[in-house]
Amino acid sequence: MGEKLALGLDLGGTNVTGALATADGKIAAITRRKTNAARGSGPVIEDMAEMVEQLISSKGISRDDVIGLGVGAPGPLSHRDGIVFKMANLPGWTNVRLRRALLERTGLPTILDNDANVAAFGEFWMGAGKGVRQMVALTLGTGIGSGVIIEGEILRGHFENAAELGHLIVQAGGRQCSCGQRGCLEQYASAANLARHCVELIREGRESSLASILEKDGELGAREVVDAAKAGDALAAEVWDEACYYLAIGCINVQHAFNPQMLVLSGGMSKAGDFLLARVRRYAREQGWKLCDDQPEISISVLGDDAGVLGAAGMAWAARNSGVFG
Amino acid sequence: MGEKLALGLDLGGTNVTGALATADGKIAAITRRKTNAARGSGPVIEDMAEMVEQLISSKGISRDDVIGLGVGAPGPLSHRDGIVFKMANLPGWTNVRLRRALLERTGLPTILDNDANVAAFGEFWMGAGKGVRQMVALTLGTGIGSGVIIEGEILRGHFENAAELGHLIVQAGGRQCSCGQRGCLEQYASAANLARHCVELIREGRESSLASILEKDGELGAREVVDAAKAGDALAAEVWDEACYYLAIGCINVQHAFNPQMLVLSGGMSKAGDFLLARVRRYAREQGWKLCDDQPEISISVLGDDAGVLGAAGMAWAARNSGVFG
Numbered sequence: 001m002g003e004k005l006a007l008g009l010d011l012g013g014t015n016v017t018g019a020l021a022t023a024d025g026k027i028a029a030i031t032r033r034k035t036n037a038a039r040g041s042g043p044v045i046e047d048m049a050e051m052v053e054q055l056i057s058s059k060g061i062s063r064d065d066v067i068g069l070g071v072g073a074p075g076p077l078s079h080r081d082g083i084v085f086k087m088a089n090l091p092g093w094t095n096v097r098l099r100r101a102l103l104e105r106t107g108l109p110t111i112l113d114n115d116a117n118v119a120a121f122g123e124f125w126m127g128a129g130k131g132v133r134q135m136v137a138l139t140l141g142t143g144i145g146s147g148v149i150i151e152g153e154i155l156r157g158h159f160e161n162a163a164e165l166g167h168l169i170v171q172a173g174g175r176q177c178s179c180g181q182r183g184c185l186e187q188y189a190s191a192a193n194l195a196r197h198c199v200e201l202i203r204e205g206r207e208s209s210l211a212s213i214l215e216k217d218g219e220l221g222a223r224e225v226v227d228a229a230k231a232g233d234a235l236a237a238e239v240w241d242e243a244c245y246y247l248a249i250g251c252i253n254v255q256h257a258f259n260p261q262m263l264v265l266s267g268g269m270s271k272a273g274d275f276l277l278a279r280v281r282r283y284a285r286e287q288g289w290k291l292c293d294d295q296p297e298i299s300i301s302v303l304g305d306d307a308g309v310l311g312a313a314g315m316a317w318a319a320r321n322s323g324v325f326g
Numbered sequence: 327m328g329e330k331l332a333l334g335l336d337l338g339g340t341n342v343t344g345a346l347a348t349a350d351g352k353i354a355a356i357t358r359r360k361t362n363a364a365r366g367s368g369p370v371i372e373d374m375a376e377m378v379e380q381l382i383s384s385k386g387i388s389r390d391d392v393i394g395l396g397v398g399a400p401g402p403l404s405h406r407d408g409i410v411f412k413m414a415n416l417p418g419w420t421n422v423r424l425r426r427a428l429l430e431r432t433g434l435p436t437i438l439d440n441d442a443n444v445a446a447f448g449e450f451w452m453g454a455g456k457g458v459r460q461m462v463a464l465t466l467g468t469g470i471g472s473g474v475i476i477e478g479e480i481l482r483g484h485f486e487n488a489a490e491l492g493h494l495i496v497q498a499g500g501r502q503c504s505c506g507q508r509g510c511l512e513q514y515a516s517a518a519n520l521a522r523h524c525v526e527l528i529r530e531g532r533e534s535s536l537a538s539i540l541e542k543d544g545e546l547g548a549r550e551v552v553d554a555a556k557a558g559d560a561l562a563a564e565v566w567d568e569a570c571y572y573l574a575i576g577c578i579n580v581q582h583a584f585n586p587q588m589l590v591l592s593g594g595m596s597k598a599g600d601f602l603l604a605r606v607r608r609y610a611r612e613q614g615w616k617l618c619d620d621q622p623e624i625s626i627s628v629l630g631d632d633a634g635v636l637g638a639a640g641m642a643w644a645a646r647n648s649g650v651f652g
Binding site: 150156169181249252256289 | 402458459460474476481482483484485486487488489490491493494495496497498503505506507508571572575578579582583584585586587613614615616617618620622
């Protein structure tokens with residue numbers, strides 16, 4: 001009998017990533033496939049099961065050496081019941097019993113959670129938050145996803161919907177969010193809204209080096225805004241600064257709600273590195289309270305795109321160790 | 327040997343309340359004294375120890391029948407170390423080892439927590455949140471205190487400063503708070519700010535039935551604002567409505583952070599009952615997201631002023647049951 005390994009699967013709109021990980025968080029094997037989401041849920045689940053078999057046979061190990069399977073997927077979904085209710089960017093996923101489907105196909109005890117929770121768990125287990133017991137992760141992408149770890153456990157909430165921190169209202173009556181609220185954090189500080197805000201200001205007639213890119217491509221990305229801000233473009237710098245300011249407000253709210261030791265920023269915008277971090281930290285100091293010094297350390301994701309798959313495998317280890325897998 | 331009982335003490339700026347409670351949350355005896363806070367910490371601690379002896383002898387029970395002592399106190403303080411760092415309205419409490427002092431004087435295993443956590447635990451144990459596993463309490467007084475219960479346990483955070491929900495920023499760049507931040511929830515929705523806001527508007531020349539009370543008394547209280555709003559005073563109604571709106575924003579942020587089953591409103595303002603609850607619920611529906619129906623039930627404190635002392639005793643029971651008391 002060889003070393004025990006856990007399997008992780010991270011289902012995304014573009015790729016599915018699978019990995020085998022040791023109990024101390026080393027990746028023993030990793031594989032990636034296009035999701036080809038347009039096929040609907042059935043063929044995607046078959047692919048996921050195939051990736052499990054492929055990973056096991058690639059390492060020449062016995063199924064008995066795999067302690068279980070952790071799966072991260074876009075939600076909304078129920079961890080408790082193992083059901084995906086729907087997926088924002090993947091058609092044909094309505095009330096799919098993903099956990100049971102994978103358990104039946106692979107024979108492995110399986111655990112399911114949403115991608116933001118799983119990525120947060122990865123950073124907690126083996127990334128920026130290694131050694132920390134209380135951690136919050138914010139993933140800055142189209143929206144702002146988040147996961148909260150309290151004493152080493154994912155916070156799920158009564159309705160399994162905790163840690164929707166992109167929808168904290170930081171500007172009551174402010175910008176309209178697609179969720180129906182006004183003034184959500186993600187309307188001010190996500191990658192997509194960073195770009196959208198630039199486009200709006202250019203269309204209002206503001207000058208910017210980004211205008212020519214917008215005219216050529218018909219759209220702007222967060223990376224172009226960051227590059228222009230770094231190069232001294234006044235409009236890009238202003239919009240970037242505003243995003244950092246609001247992100248700091250979000251960090252302050254995380255501080256007062258959960259009081260974690262560490263707050264990890266991940267996702268596309270976090271690739272700006274210190275250009276993001278220095279400003280967010282400065283604003284968090286400036287705008288935060290002065291009653292005591294309980295600000296979490298704000299840091300950048302260490303695992304990047306592997307946070308999800310490693311977190312999924314780590315979740316399987318945690319389930320095994322706490323007896324969830326029997 | 328008689329029925330086992332736990333002791334609870336709730337230290338406030340005006341009164342100290344002590345009680346003996348059974349394992350199923352019945353109050354077997356209760357007593358109250360003026361704090362006389364001006365005397366400083368030593369005499370107040372002597373009084374607290376005396377109240378313990380008095381409660382024990384009043385029931386004619388043996389010390390062995392008391393499983394331990396739970397204490398709630400204004401903070402900031404450390405639950406872990408049993409130290410009160412200082413107290414907002416009580417002089418002479420700098421770095422006082424309150425837990426040890428009471429343990430030495432009473433011989434009882436002792437546990438200390440801040441008053442907001444203890445009151446939340448009371449509502450969770452025997453009040454509005456009885457039977458609920460995930461609950462958040464907001465106490466609407468001078469500021470907004472709060473306590474968060476997750477799976478039956480008080481959330482404390484890495485710096486022991488979790489659940490400072492009165493300082494969630496809901497209006498970035500908004501009203502200045504004494505904590506150093508701008509736009510804190512409590513600047514819009516606490517009892518003291520309700521009254522203060524009315525005074526400001528009257529001094530700016532707005533007409534109101536409250537103007538004569540202000541002229542006579544030199545100040546206004548939240549109760550007078552509520553009474554005037556109920557009686558149809560336009561200014562009072564406007565200010566009350568704004569407070570309810572922001573309180574709903576706070577409830578929405580609690581929903582997205584912790585996703586509890588229940589949110590309990592307590593403190594002075596909660597005495598307005600349905601006049602508060604109906605509006606806050608309506609605004610929470612209106613202003614909340616439409617992606618799924620995961621709003622907590624918003625309700626009013628059942629225990630009122632007894633939440634603290636009962637929560638303190640309940641905390642002692644919880645410490646005993648989880649082995650903290652050995």
